[in-house]
Amino acid sequence: MSRAAAARPPRARSTDEKESPWNDVFGIGFLMVACLLLLALISYDPRDMPSWSFLALSESSGEVTHNFVGRVGALMAGHMLWLMGYAAYLLPFSMTWFGVCKLHSKIRVTRAAWLGVAIMIISGAALLEVQNLLTERDHFTPLGGSGGLGFVIGGTLLKHLLGKAGATLLLGTAYMGGLFLVTGQHPLSVIQNIRAEITRWKTEREAQRLIAEKLAEEAASTVPGTLTPVPEGLRKKKKDKSGEIRGDTPVATGPATNMELPLQFEPPPPKIIDSSVSRAHDDRSDKPKLAEVWEKKRAQKIEQAPHGSLGNLTKLFKDYKLPSMELLKWPEDTGRAPTNTSELLGIQATIVKALASFGITVEPGDITRGPAITRYEVRPVDGLRVSRIANLDADIARATRAERINILAPIPGKDTVGIELANSEKTIVPLRELLEDDVFVNGKAKLPVALGKDVYGKTIIGDLAIMPHLLVAGATGSGKSVCINSIVTSLICRFAPDELRFIMIDPKVVEMQSYEELPHLALPVVTDPKKALLALRWVVKEMENRYQIFAQEGCRNFETFNNRNRKRKAEADAARAARNAAAPAATKAGVDDASVSAAFAKEAAEEAAVPKTAEVGTVDGDTDLRDASGTWLGDSQAPAPRKQEVVIPDTMPYIVVIVDELADLMQTAPADIEVAIARITQMARAAGIHLIVATQTPRADVITGVIKANIPTRIAFQVSSALDSRVILDRKGAENLVGKGDMLYVPPGGAQPVRSQGALVTDDEIHALVEHCVAQGKPVFDVKVDDENGEFGDDDDMGEDGVSSEEQECLEKCLEVIRQEKKASTSLLQRRLRLGYGKAARMIDILEDRGIIGPGEGAKPREILVQMD
Numbered sequence: 001m002s003r004a005a006a007a008r009p010p011r012a013r014s015t016d017e018k019e020s021p022w023n024d025v026f027g028i029g030f031l032m033v034a035c036l037l038l039l040a041l042i043s044y045d046p047r048d049m050p051s052w053s054f055l056a057l058s059e060s061s062g063e064v065t066h067n068f069v070g071r072v073g074a075l076m077a078g079h080m081l082w083l084m085g086y087a088a089y090l091l092p093f094s095m096t097w098f099g100v101c102k103l104h105s106k107i108r109v110t111r112a113a114w115l116g117v118a119i120m121i122i123s124g125a126a127l128l129e130v131q132n133l134l135t136e137r138d139h140f141t142p143l144g145g146s147g148g149l150g151f152v153i154g155g156t157l158l159k160h161l162l163g164k165a166g167a168t169l170l171l172g173t174a175y176m177g178g179l180f181l182v183t184g185q186h187p188l189s190v191i192q193n194i195r196a197e198i199t200r201w202k203t204e205r206e207a208q209r210l211i212a213e214k215l216a217e218e219a220a221s222t223v224p225g226t227l228t229p230v231p232e233g234l235r236k237k238k239k240d241k242s243g244e245i246r247g248d249t250p251v252a253t254g255p256a257t258n259m260e261l262p263l264q265f266e267p268p269p270p271k272i273i274d275s276s277v278s279r280a281h282d283d284r285s286d287k288p289k290l291a292e293v294w295e296k297k298r299a300q301k302i303e304q305a306p307h308g309s310l311g312n313l314t315k316l317f318k319d320y321k322l323p324s325m326e327l328l329k330w331p332e333d334t335g336r337a338p339t340n341t342s343e344l345l346g347i348q349a350t351i352v353k354a355l356a357s358f359g360i361t362v363e364p365g366d367i368t369r370g371p372a373i374t375r376y377e378v379r380p381v382d383g384l385r386v387s388r389i390a391n392l393d394a395d396i397a398r399a400t401r402a403e404r405i406n407i408l409a410p411i412p413g414k415d416t417v418g419i420e421l422a423n424s425e426k427t428i429v430p431l432r433e434l435l436e437d438d439v440f441v442n443g444k445a446k447l448p449v450a451l452g453k454d455v456y457g458k459t460i461i462g463d464l465a466i467m468p469h470l471l472v473a474g475a476t477g478s479g480k481s482v483c484i485n486s487i488v489t490s491l492i493c494r495f496a497p498d499e500l501r502f503i504m505i506d507p508k509v510v511e512m513q514s515y516e517e518l519p520h521l522a523l524p525v526v527t528d529p530k531k532a533l534l535a536l537r538w539v540v541k542e543m544e545n546r547y548q549i550f551a552q553e554g555c556r557n558f559e560t561f562n563n564r565n566r567k568r569k570a571e572a573d574a575a576r577a578a579r580n581a582a583a584p585a586a587t588k589a590g591v592d593d594a595s596v597s598a599a600f601a602k603e604a605a606e607e608a609a610v611p612k613t614a615e616v617g618t619v620d621g622d623t624d625l626r627d628a629s630g631t632w633l634g635d636s637q638a639p640a641p642r643k644q645e646v647v648i649p650d651t652m653p654y655i656v657v658i659v660d661e662l663a664d665l666m667q668t669a670p671a672d673i674e675v676a677i678a679r680i681t682q683m684a685r686a687a688g689i690h691l692i693v694a695t696q697t698p699r700a701d702v703i704t705g706v707i708k709a710n711i712p713t714r715i716a717f718q719v720s721s722a723l724d725s726r727v728i729l730d731r732k733g734a735e736n737l738v739g740k741g742d743m744l745y746v747p748p749g750g751a752q753p754v755r756s757q758g759a760l761v762t763d764d765e766i767h768a769l770v771e772h773c774v775a776q777g778k779p780v781f782d783v784k785v786d787d788e789n790g791e792f793g794d795d796d797d798m799g800e801d802g803v804s805s806e807e808q809e810c811l812e813k814c815l816e817v818i819r820q821e822k823k824a825s826t827s828l829l830q831r832r833l834r835l836g837y838g839k840a841a842r843m844i845d846i847l848e849d850r851g852i853i854g855p856g857e858g859a860k861p862r863e864i865l866v867q868m869d
């Protein structure tokens with residue numbers, strides 16, 4: 001038998017086998033036989049042997065007067081001693097071991113164990129003979145203390161063949177092997193176990209002494225019957241019949257409590273953690289301020305820039321001062337009540353009890369009180385499926401009388417299950433606290449946005465540059481706008497208008513009114529859903545423009561472009577100025593960004609017909625410029641500059657596009673909006689353009705598969721159903737949130753959602769910040785939007801071709817139908833859009849006038865003259 005197999009007497013057995021009553025019967029049987037054998041051996045007297053036995057003495061009376069087990073005992077003991085000598089005593093000891101094993105650990109007594117007993121007896125007897133121990137022959141042991149077996153195997157055979165030393169070595173080894181088979185333990189580990197047991201016994205005694213002292217102290221200071229946490233390092237464990245741990249509940253103080261149960265030290269004792277406390281603001285007085293840190297970096301950058309290479313915006317905002325944190329207020333009342341330990345322990349005990357009533361045994365774990373929720377951890381006993389706890393959410397909610405509970409089974413990275421309940425009183429997480437956090441001030445994030453605090457009090461700072469786009473969704477009043485405001489505020493506090501620009505699309509009209517004059521705006525806040533598409537198209541064009549510039553500069557992306565060697569840039573500028581001087585058609589040197597962009601925008605239409613020499617692909621999540629075969633188009637292979645060369649700015653600002661209420665946009669021109677968003681989200685990251693989309697309508701027709709696939713980072717606020725939660729996060733959970741900033745944040749990389757409480761920034765704070773920014777400059781809107789589309793100016797009723805805004809809206813719908821059906825006819829528009837004949841015909845005429853469809857050819861559908869996708 002292999003050692004591994006032999007070392008397995010506590011053989012893994014099924015629960016049924018373990019719980020079989022026969023274990024106890026056999027256990028008791030073994031102990032009884034062991035007792036009988038021992039009694040028979042110790043009380044053996046040859047005079048008890050019957051006269052017919054060859055062991056009988058001549059003076060034997062035939063009466064049994066000495067042996068405690070009578071004639072049977074005398075016969076057994078006599079023959080055993082004759083055969084095995086004193087090694088016969090090993091038999092009752094082995095049987096005692098087996099009995100204890102059966103009763104205590106339900107260990108099955110294997111054949112290997114019996115073989116071990118035999119080996120021990122034979123080798124033990126032979127060793128006595130080889131070592132000449134107890135070899136005296138008398139009436140008790142007629143063949144000596146080694147018995148017949150020892151005499152023959154040890155004395156006659158082995159000692160003769162191997163000599164005393166050889167025989168001792170062989171027999172000693174055999175004896176240890178037998179012991180190994182019987183106990184299932186390596187001989188050395190037996191010694192170690194014994195030592196460990198002694199140590200444990202001593203520790204337990206010490207623990208009992210400590211707990212007695214502790215309980216005596218508490219009994220003096222606590223109201224009888226309340227719950228207190230288990231003293232540090234001490235746990236009370238009760239094992240039930242099946243060996244499952246049932247104890248470790250908080251100890252009820254009072255007269256009934258005592259320490260009759262054994263104590264153990266692992267696993268770590270439960271703790272009560274209160275992470276809802278705001279970090280004291282005055283501790284930070286000695287630390288460098290956010291604005292100071294970043295203004296220093298900005299000043300360095302401007303100083304290092306080669307003379308004359310600063311962009312117009314940078315020149316305009318050269319002396320721009322970032323807002324001071326003093327503009328953000330610490331709330332006077334954070335709504336925080338002191339932690340009521342006994343209440344928390346009481347709720348935890350209720351949870352444990354509720355689970356126990358469903359036959360689920362758990363040990364209480366840590367309790368963490370976060371700003372909005374408290375997480376109660378419970379540790380399931382071995383062999384319990386955590387899904388059983390997860391399925392009991394409704395029952396736990398009933399037991400704890402909670403409106404909504406959330407179960408994390410298990411908590412990611414832990415061996416416990418988390419049960420999250422809303423706090424009776426919520427604590428506010430002021431934005432200022434997050435913006436003053438070291439992670440925000442000195443962290444590595446390029447576009448840091450303060451989101452909130454998790455249940456453990458850890459600051460959640462996202463990096464928009466890594467995200468690279470964000471979806472925020474939740475029911476109305478759940479905290480989306482506050483979240484968007486926190487993000488905008490974080491960026492305003494960190495970036496000057498020449499470093500970051502916003503495009504805000506706010507069909508709800510009221511949400512972003514406060515930012516109307518913010519100098520960071522690249523376009524006026526867009527409130528008309530019809531114009532939103534134009535704004536998104538502007539973003540797409542800006543993105544393409546940036547790629548052109550990257551290609552010309554041989555840069556891979558926004559980062560490398562902004563950090564490229566400035567010396568090289570100065571040289572390139574000089575060379576380009578020389579070329580421009582030689583080519584009169586070329587752009588005048590010193591043309592500002594905006595006018596160059598406008599020129600590019602005009603040219604874009606011409607360019608649409610020209611086949612592209614390069615296309616933008618995505619490699620490893622990053623976007624770069626490659627040709628059709630996938631080869632990188634570096635400096636040498638960059639596509640040849642178009643007729644008019646673009647002036648390269650020194651640096652480009654980040655562009656953050658915020659769409660507050662996607663549903664409103666999706667109602668106007670869903671396909672176009674979807675395409676524009678998909679295009680931006682697929683490619684804009686490398687161009688320093690990031691998109692944040694918010695909606696209160698988490699439906700599959702608003703957050704479409706295409707949008708979702710391209711926005712991996714999500715924030716879900718409270719929603720009304722698990723279905724909505726799945727639309728946002730691809731999993732349930734958001735329906736259990738408690739609203740008012742309670743959120744699930746899925747960080748980039750698709751990790752597990754992190755439950756956190758969103759940061760709160762008030763309207764007053766936003767006004768103060770915006771005022772600070774406005775005082776330093778007005779927004780510089782990009783002229784090309786007005787020039788190109790004429791749509792961002794005043795809302796004229798009639799367009800240049802006499803099309804009213806109402807007709808324009810209808811036209812968008814017609815275009816969508818034509819795009820889907822890939823054909824255009826009056827009857828199709830009538831049928832699909834339920835238009836009257838006159839209106840449908842007018843639409844067809846306008847489309848023909850605009851050169852989108854060809855002239856009518858009788859009953860045939862019109863030819864579509866433009867690419868619709």
Ligand SMILES: Nc1ncnc2c1ncn2[C@@H]1O[C@H](COP(=O)(O)OP(=O)(O)OP(=O)(O)O)[C@@H](O)[C@H]1O
Nearest residue numbers: 475476477478479480481482696740741758759760
């Ligand atoms: N992080 C937060 N901390 C504390 N309270 C908050 C937080 N976020 C939101 N609230 C509370 O919830 C209210 C509603 O928040 P908010 O306006 O952001 O909701 P919303 O989801 O944008 O609603 P709607 O979609 O109707 O605009 C706020 O007025 C505020 O009282």
